Amino acid sequence: xxxxxxxxxxxxxxxxxxxxxxxxxxxxxxxxxxxxxxxxxxxxxxxxxxxxxxxxxxxxxxxxxxxxxxxxxxxxxxxxxxxxxxxxxxxxxxxxxxxxxxxxxxxxxxxxx
Amino acid sequence: xxxxxxxxxxxxxxxxxxxxxxxxxxxxxxxxxxxxxxxxxxxxxxxxxxxxxxxxxxxxxxxxxxxxxxxxxxxxxxxxxxxxxxxxxxxxxxxxxxxxxxxxxxxxxxxxx
Numbered sequence: 001x002x003x004x005x006x007x008x009x010x011x012x013x014x015x016x017x018x019x020x021x022x023x024x025x026x027x028x029x030x031x032x033x034x035x036x037x038x039x040x041x042x043x044x045x046x047x048x049x050x051x052x053x054x055x056x057x058x059x060x061x062x063x064x065x066x067x068x069x070x071x072x073x074x075x076x077x078x079x080x081x082x083x084x085x086x087x088x089x090x091x092x093x094x095x096x097x098x099x100x101x102x103x104x105x106x107x108x109x110x111x112x113x
Numbered sequence: 114x115x116x117x118x119x120x121x122x123x124x125x126x127x128x129x130x131x132x133x134x135x136x137x138x139x140x141x142x143x144x145x146x147x148x149x150x151x152x153x154x155x156x157x158x159x160x161x162x163x164x165x166x167x168x169x170x171x172x173x174x175x176x177x178x179x180x181x182x183x184x185x186x187x188x189x190x191x192x193x194x195x196x197x198x199x200x201x202x203x204x205x206x207x208x209x210x211x212x213x214x215x216x217x218x219x220x221x222x223x224x225x226x
Contacts, residue, residue: 006155033212045203045217052212091155099144099163099207100171101215105155 002027004094006104013082014112020067021077021107023092032096034068034075039106040088048090051075079109087111116140119204119218127226132191134221136204138184145187146205146215147171147179156203162187194225 003026013019025034036048051059051068058066063083067076079086092104116139126132136145144163148156148171158171160179168179176198178190191198201222205215 035214043201043220045205045215047214047216050212050214100158100161101146101205103148103155103157105153 002029002032002094002096002102004092004102004104006092006107008107009105010108010110012110012112013079013086015082015084017082018078018080019082019109021079021090021092021109023075023077023104025073025075025092025094027073027094027096029096032094034066035093035095035101036064036066036075036077037091037093037103038086038088039091040085045091049077082111084111084113117204117206117216117218119202119221121221122219123222123224125224125226126194128195129193132194132223134189134202134204134223136187136189136218138187138206140206140208140216141184142206142208142216143184144207144209144213145181146207147177147187147189148203148205149173149200150203150220151200159189159202191223194223196225199223199225 005024032053034051038046049061063080065078089106091106095101118137120135146161147159157173162168162181180188201220204218207213
């Protein structure tokens with residue numbers, strides 16, 4: 001079984017500052033994929049970033065980047081130059097050979113103006 | 114946005130009544146999923162489908178059944194709704210294997226009174 005743990009239920013960041021959201025996971029597979037999804041108040045689930053486990057280079061998408069530590073099974077999301085529109089719930093997720101995506105419990109990010 | 118439509122968007126029903134939620138896609142994707150989202154639990158997989166008439170259980174499948182008679186439609190049925198099934202239900206689709214991100218519908222808020 002695979003598990004995803006997001007231990008921080010809430011975080012807050014000042015607008016224009018940088019924030020890091022933590023995620024750890026556990027899987028017995030060697031080939032897997034990790035994702036961060038964003039859920040704003042509209043309830044829509046939006047893919048933020050994706051990381052292949054076999055790639056050592058950390059994924060980056062504009063202001064969003066990850067710190068992928070495979071040995072530690074850690075997959076944190078860094079948001080740079082935070083904007084008010086970044087306020088949302090963020091979910092870390094993992095998928096393996098069975099193609100089933102397992103989610104963490106999520107973290108609510110608030111952005112202070 | 115990926116072509117995914119969930120219906121209805123909101124539903125209130127009484128305990129013991131049957132309920133069917135519909136997910137319709139226009140992307141011709143092979144994989145379809147049903148998740149439920151509850152506070153403190155993130156998203157949990159109920160059932161998924163990897164082709165027409167090919168379905169499998171997720172981690173919270175008790176009390177739910179699914180059917181997929183056409184590529185584009187994936188139905189979730191609560192045979193006899195209970196208050197514990199009050200939740201937001203998301204349908205998701207993906208193109209192929211685990212490296213393809215999931216695209217989500219806008220969710221159905223179901224309340225069982």
